[in-house]
Amino acid sequence: MVLLRRLLGDELRRQRLHQSRTLREVSAAARVSLGYLSEVERGQKEASSELLSSICTALEVPMSVVLRGVSDELALAELAQSSTTITSVSSGSLPDVVASAA
Amino acid sequence: MVLLRRLLGDELRRQRLHQSRTLREVSAAARVSLGYLSEVERGQKEASSELLSSICTALEVPMSVVLRGVSDELALAELAQSSTTITSVSSGSLPDVVASAA
16 A cells, blocks of 8 residues: 555655755754654654644745645556556566556 | 645545545445544544545545645645735735736
């Protein structure tokens, strides 16, 4: 199962690293604990809507941009999952399609 | 502050009503309580990643599609918020821009 919190954590970390900022800097700007932000980035904790908003504000990235990135990653993951299903069902009769989708 | 759980709840309800399904039907298919689903749809409760996945599966809608819808709504809300800020700062000198963005 693809979990939203993992993809969301990946996206938040990607945005932070793209800005060359540390966990300490962003957590201070967002007024969340460093440990909490770290757990959110690793997909170990669900971010509440309020704290997600604070983190996006601290990163100076619109939340819609973060969610769009997550949605795109999720679409790829869903495609990969459905390809795996096709491979299982067809016993490998569509290797080219699977390879191009993955 | 625009909250993710409110927009997510709106989107889940929109998908359910588009299919003319009841809270009872979808909550049973998703194996969540009717009260929980109702609270999620009204933006009163954060859906965990696992339960969001179950609800999307029950609705037979890829989670990426739900998130894409939420991202689009969020972008509009952010635009409306920034327009409000512009109006406040400029004391109403950009009425046409604000009107077209809202």
